[in-house]
Amino acid sequence: MEVVVGEEVGNVRLITLNRPRQLNVISSQLVSSLANYLEQWENDHNANLILIKGAGRAFSAGGDLKMFYDGRNSKDACLQVVYRMYWLCYHIHTYKKPQIALVNGIAMGGGASLMVPLKFSVVTEKTVFATPEASIGFHTDCGFSYILSRLPGHLGEYFALTGARLNGKELVAAGLATHFVPSDKLPELEQRLVSLNTAEESVVKSVIEEFSMDADVDEGSILSKKALIDECFSKESVEEIIESFSGEASKEANEWISPVLKGLKRSSPTGLKITLKSIREGRKQTLAECLKKEFRLTINILRTIPSADVYEGIRALTIDKDNEPKWNPSTLGEVDNEKLDLIFQQFEDNLELNIPETVDNRWEGKFENSIYASL
Structure with missing residues (x-):
């Protein structure tokens, strides 16, 4: 079965x-095939418009x-698939022809990177991001x-x-x-x-708008809590963010915070610290700089340089499914910040x-054509 079908x-x-049973997760074969189609069609004078969708109940559940x-x-x-995916992300962001994602289901992590950067991304009430x-x-x-890092506040x-989940209307309201x-x-x-039969973006847009609805979000949406989120998540460190967020949890109408806090406290301390540093750096970086940084981080994390948490996290979530990960280090205070700085450092140019x-x-x-292929 072809993992990507091009028509x-x-x-x-x-x-x-086209991996519906696996929720269209991103494999080496899927990335290679997708890149080949996109390159071929960007250079094809007869191709005006690119549509991308997922078979089954997911668009793509990520890596x-x-x-x-x-x-x-x-x-x-997994170096090859990581390299290919981040290289492809750059091309999707900078593609020369209008692309439209039709996202009627799960779009998470790397899977959502095949949706968010497109000129048009159409979501439904079944979309989960x-x-x-x-x-x-x-x-x-x-x-x-x-x-x-470019979202408001x-x-x-x-x-x-x-890892908060957003529905279709929230995605539109957030600009994703x-x-x-x-x-x-x-x-x-x-x-x-x-x-x-056109590449005119205004024509494409007007057709989509014939079918689309206003994306008004209700008061219960996380987007309506932006002032509180800005207050807590602007703090300098993960520890300070959690402390500030905890302080808001006891206030009236803030019962939504407790389950979110619980999730934060169950997460990998190392993963949280790397992620915060990366998002904060991302504000000052170009797309290319962000992707190069993410490539370094991923390779170093998979090499277990900061810790082996990623494999323990995958084990607990998808292999043994016990949801009882044993993080090492187990607390935010024990995470070695110097070790974290190390995994952000540039590789040699080649x-x-x-x-x-x-x-x-x-x-x-x-x-x-990279040095990695010959190593």
Whole structure:
């Protein structure tokens, strides 16, 4: 079975992520195939519009955690897929033709990086978004240290540290998606888009708007708590954030805080600290700088340089499913900040993620041409 199905219909190109039983998680094969289609179609004068969707009940649930876990005892077993994915993230953000994501289900972590940067991202009442990586000892990656750090106030820190879930309307309200369309209208919208014979963004937009609804969020939405989130999540350290957030929990109408706090306190201390530092750095970094930094962090985390928490987190969540991770170190105070600084340091030039600098070399810098391929 093809993990990515590419179709050419007139001047429209369709991509379907096609691992429905695995919730379209990102594997090495999926990344390679997706990159090949996108490169081919960006250079195809007959291709006007790119549509991307997921088969089954997920758009994409993010990276294949089992793949990472299975590679834990082989040095850099997942380096190739990581390199390819972050390299591809740059191209998705900077793509030269209009792309539309039709997201009718789960879009988490790296899976959401195939949705958020697109010119048009259409979500429904079935869409669920989250970036929960910190909770398992990882960090917010696939360009999200760039994306989340640019949200209003300190929502980026909140979403990255807590892994909070957003629904379709909240995604539009937060600026992480462009349109909300009821799921029963999605097939008709897709047909209309496929029948379009134009790359005119204004035409595409007006067609989507025919089907879309206002994305008003209710008072219970996390987005209505922004003032409190800004107050707590602007603090300098994870310890201070948790202390400030705890102080608000006892106040009237703040009962929503307790389960969020519980989740924060169960998360990997190392994962939380790396994530906060990465988001804060992301505010001052370009997209390319963020992706290069995320590449370093991921490789160092998978090499267990700060700790082996990522494998323990995956074990507890998806392998043994006991949800009882044993973090090492087990408290925020025990995390060695000097060790954390170490994993943010640049690699030697030839070992960095090679992102193309100009239009002329737009699709260069591939894994095959990197030093890693020959190591």
